[in-house]
Amino acid sequence: MSSSPTDRCASRVTAFALALFLGMTQYAFAQTDPLPSWNETPVKQALLDFARDATTEEGPGFIPPDERIAVFDMDGTLIPEKPIPLALIPVLDDIQQAVAAKPELAEKPAVAALLKGDEAALHAAGEQGINDLIAVATDGRTTEDIVQNVRSLVDGKTSARFDVPYSRAVYQPMREVIALLEANGFTIWICSGSPLLITRELSQEMFGIPPERVMGSYVGTRLDEQDGKTVLVFDGTIARLNDGEGKPVTINLAIGQRPAFVGGNEGGRGDIAMMRWSMDRDGPSFQLLVNHDDESREFAYSEPDNYSLNAAKEYGFHVVSIRDDWKTIIDRK
Amino acid sequence: MSSSPTDRCASRVTAFALALFLGMTQYAFAQTDPLPSWNETPVKQALLDFARDATTEEGPGFIPPDERIAVFDMDGTLIPEKPIPLALIPVLDDIQQAVAAKPELAEKPAVAALLKGDEAALHAAGEQGINDLIAVATDGRTTEDIVQNVRSLVDGKTSARFDVPYSRAVYQPMREVIALLEANGFTIWICSGSPLLITRELSQEMFGIPPERVMGSYVGTRLDEQDGKTVLVFDGTIARLNDGEGKPVTINLAIGQRPAFVGGNEGGRGDIAMMRWSMDRDGPSFQLLVNHDDESREFAYSEPDNYSLNAAKEYGFHVVSIRDDWKTIIDRK
Numbered sequence: 001m002s003s004s005p006t007d008r009c010a011s012r013v014t015a016f017a018l019a020l021f022l023g024m025t026q027y028a029f030a031q032t033d034p035l036p037s038w039n040e041t042p043v044k045q046a047l048l049d050f051a052r053d054a055t056t057e058e059g060p061g062f063i064p065p066d067e068r069i070a071v072f073d074m075d076g077t078l079i080p081e082k083p084i085p086l087a088l089i090p091v092l093d094d095i096q097q098a099v100a101a102k103p104e105l106a107e108k109p110a111v112a113a114l115l116k117g118d119e120a121a122l123h124a125a126g127e128q129g130i131n132d133l134i135a136v137a138t139d140g141r142t143t144e145d146i147v148q149n150v151r152s153l154v155d156g157k158t159s160a161r162f163d164v165p166y167s168r169a170v171y172q173p174m175r176e177v178i179a180l181l182e183a184n185g186f187t188i189w190i191c192s193g194s195p196l197l198i199t200r201e202l203s204q205e206m207f208g209i210p211p212e213r214v215m216g217s218y219v220g221t222r223l224d225e226q227d228g229k230t231v232l233v234f235d236g237t238i239a240r241l242n243d244g245e246g247k248p249v250t251i252n253l254a255i256g257q258r259p260a261f262v263g264g265n266e267g268g269r270g271d272i273a274m275m276r277w278s279m280d281r282d283g284p285s286f287q288l289l290v291n292h293d294d295e296s297r298e299f300a301y302s303e304p305d306n307y308s309l310n311a312a313k314e315y316g317f318h319v320v321s322i323r324d325d326w327k328t329i330i331d332r333k
Numbered sequence: 334m335s336s337s338p339t340d341r342c343a344s345r346v347t348a349f350a351l352a353l354f355l356g357m358t359q360y361a362f363a364q365t366d367p368l369p370s371w372n373e374t375p376v377k378q379a380l381l382d383f384a385r386d387a388t389t390e391e392g393p394g395f396i397p398p399d400e401r402i403a404v405f406d407m408d409g410t411l412i413p414e415k416p417i418p419l420a421l422i423p424v425l426d427d428i429q430q431a432v433a434a435k436p437e438l439a440e441k442p443a444v445a446a447l448l449k450g451d452e453a454a455l456h457a458a459g460e461q462g463i464n465d466l467i468a469v470a471t472d473g474r475t476t477e478d479i480v481q482n483v484r485s486l487v488d489g490k491t492s493a494r495f496d497v498p499y500s501r502a503v504y505q506p507m508r509e510v511i512a513l514l515e516a517n518g519f520t521i522w523i524c525s526g527s528p529l530l531i532t533r534e535l536s537q538e539m540f541g542i543p544p545e546r547v548m549g550s551y552v553g554t555r556l557d558e559q560d561g562k563t564v565l566v567f568d569g570t571i572a573r574l575n576d577g578e579g580k581p582v583t584i585n586l587a588i589g590q591r592p593a594f595v596g597g598n599e600g601g602r603g604d605i606a607m608m609r610w611s612m613d614r615d616g617p618s619f620q621l622l623v624n625h626d627d628e629s630r631e632f633a634y635s636e637p638d639n640y641s642l643n644a645a646k647e648y649g650f651h652v653v654s655i656r657d658d659w660k661t662i663i664d665r666k
Contacts, residue, residue: 212588212589221582221585230613232582245555255545256533
């Protein structure tokens, strides 16, 4: 039995429509593993289950689209934070120039530690130290001056550990988690203790996250005039230290709701507060804590009291062992 | 000459593809006036020209897509700010309860003014007064308690001036400007002196602007625990007054670039700084200042020294006369 020309034509129209439809939805139906850099461990399975359940309507894990908010810490969670946090690389350049002009600035512990390359002393100076560095680096300059060279400075330095430019030293498994969440309708934000203005200059290229979805620490700025034009200059005060219990405050101001997904890391006690705040939302949520336990492939470090790992155990957060859960750490291609 | 079945089939496939294409692009090719509530005045023409030029590649007015940022003040720019700013309606409810519990709170000028309905005294208390009101209204409560009833309280009150619920008392001509800009690839933000947490509860419904694109004033919050769950509570300090020269600071923290379009209004001197900061960007920009000069259809009020109108003249901002430029003010449908 042969079909009529009209039937054949109808089926060609159908085939054309189907091809269009398949073309548009190929990613949704892709059969490939969305987390190829992860070993086949319970954490990987939990991530896949969460993403599937979040989008399964009428299931117990369903999350309405406008509640699909994911927030990630940056240093130690998306990129290595050793030997120094990424955003300090351009700051180092500025500091060296500032100290050359005003030698007494080197009396600040964080400044001295940075110039000597003394990692332990820099770590001891903490977030306060990082903000001291920013204040020294920004003194008298405009916000636009500060961000102008961030990309080239970062691109120009190579990670000794991973033999790629710093801007490409991103944890490949976390890139895949971001892509998995995005494919399932999540909006991705960064909530970092690092300086906001520098972090957001890198976020689009490094993580595909636009500047307006970056939260961070910042020093105060005020409107000024230079050569007849309005500019923002730094006033030397520390306006916000975005760490620990300050992170939920920042997220609430920026987004106005508790995130359904939070990624953070142990090492600096900085991410547990936002994880707890996420866990306590009405509805399903997921908290991912990266444990730096891989001396041979990345770094191994922990908090003296194991605060973050203990909290993860108490509250049921998912702990990622870099050693056991990650097949690849940095994609050198 | 008759075409073969195959030819006819091919033309049906073409027609199908064409129908899809037209269906997708109908808005781009719509011939209707995008600003029907505006009279045919130079301001209307300037708005249409700006939107056209911003999207005309290689023209002198072209703005790259990621620089198409538009920021609007809210009170007096998108909605009437008389007799009191919209966001104070839910606050009034909270204040009355707080004063009943602690009568000494009524000694604050703004609180007394609000309870008496004394518009002049409330105006005299200024933004500081508004923030005093917020501090009294929020004392000891969580951020989630505060926002819970915002919508129903606003929806439940009717504007005496315009005979519609407050949430529908939006300037129709400004709705059309927002739609015109969005159709030309602009991302729209609100930068208001009103309390952030309340403003953003209304922005989606009233203006189609999602909560994460709202900037406003806020009091300090800190993480606390209630019944074993983490919550954010107010600490009674004023953390940010988002007005005047503070607006460029806030915009830079939230977005990280100067907006190409700013809409504001005269009456409280609050929007000139962000307009100047927008004007001083590298590239084309547009500043729109609403002048409240229509006693019979809306309200007429001005600053004693005409600060904003004088600045508009000096810097070449576009001044909207409500009386002359707007055909319709509020769409009552």
